[in-house]
Amino acid sequence: MGGTFDPVHHGHLVAASEVQARFELDEVIFVPTGVPWQKGGREVSAAEDRYLMTVVATASNPRFSVSRADIDREGVTYTVDTLRDLGTRYPDADLFFITGADALEQILSWHRADELFTLAHFVGVTRPGYDLAATHLPSGSVSLVEVPALAISSTDCRARVAAGQPVWYLVPDGVVQYISKRRLYAAED
Ligand SMILES: Nc1ncnc2c1ncn2[C@@H]1O[C@H](COP(=O)(O)OP(=O)(O)OP(=O)(O)O)[C@@H](O)[C@H]1O
Numbered sequence: 266m267g268g269t270f271d272p273v274h275h276g277h278l279v280a281a282s283e284v285q286a287r288f289e290l291d292e293v294i295f296v297p298t299g300v301p302w303q304k305g306g307r308e309v310s311a312a313e314d315r316y317l318m319t320v321v322a323t324a325s326n327p328r329f330s331v332s333r334a335d336i337d338r339e340g341v342t343y344t345v346d347t348l349r350d351l352g353t354r355y356p357d358a359d360l361f362f363i364t365g366a367d368a369l370e371q372i373l374s375w376h377r378a379d380e381l382f383t384l385a386h387f388v389g390v391t392r393p394g395y396d397l398a399a400t401h402l403p404s405g406s407v408s409l410v411e412v413p414a415l416a417i418s419s420t421d422c423r424a425r426v427a428a429g430q431p432v433w434y435l436v437p438d439g440v441v442q443y444i445s446k447r448r449l450y451a452a453e454d
């Protein structure tokens with residue numbers, strides 16, 4: 266599952282669990298993005314913080330793990346490189362790439378889009394309010410999965426922390442504690 270995970274929240278975890286069960290996947294590997302080039306120019310938190318929050322959030326699920334592939338690669342993150350790296354690491358695996366359906370809708374604008382569909386099957390998870398019928402994704406290489414409605418976004422979590430509001434139960438407990446310990450997302454004094 267690819268994402269910026271700034272921070273990882275229960276929407277991501279429910280989506281990963283749903284896709285794991287639906288496709289009977291052996292493992293879901295969370296791959297925090299190194300340098301996301303389509304995040305609208307917003308500065309993202311340090312890769313190491315996003316990686317560690319993802320490790321904390323997934324630790325209790327034996328089918329979840331986290332890869333450093335994207336954060337350890339130099340330069341901008343392209344999914345074509347992610348999938349090549351994972352393909353080398355797991356040569357016998359059938360790879361599925363999970364991300365939000367809204368992100369996946371832009372896939373034709375991604376780097377080397379033509380090659381992507383030869384490397385993995387793509388699964389787009391829908392966030393609440395997302396209109397499935399509005400997509401123009403190539404059928405056959407892409408599946409859409411509706412996940413139980415969780416109106417959580419990382420943007421909202423960051424805004425709540427900056428405003429001094431709680432994020433308990435929106436993100437795993439360990440992630441609440443990590444955010445506090447590292448003073449992430451706090452408003453400037
Ligand atoms: N509550 C949710 N339900 C289903 N999918 C989600 C949910 N939240 C995020 N996603 C999807 O997970 C993918 C990776 O998430 P990402 O790290 O970009 O989180 P985000 O909450 O969308 O972040 P931001 O608010 O900073 O844009 C995205 O493509 C996004 O659409």
Ligand SMILES: O=C(O)c1ccc[n+]([C@@H]2O[C@H](COP(=O)([O-])O)[C@@H](O)[C@H]2O)c1
Binds near residue numbers: 268343375376
């Ligand atoms: O390969 C690309 O060009 C590309 C462009 C935009 C997004 N992605 C990937 O899509 C996933 C979701 O991205 P985001 O920005 O919604 O967190 C994440 O794994 C990104 O690396 C990939």
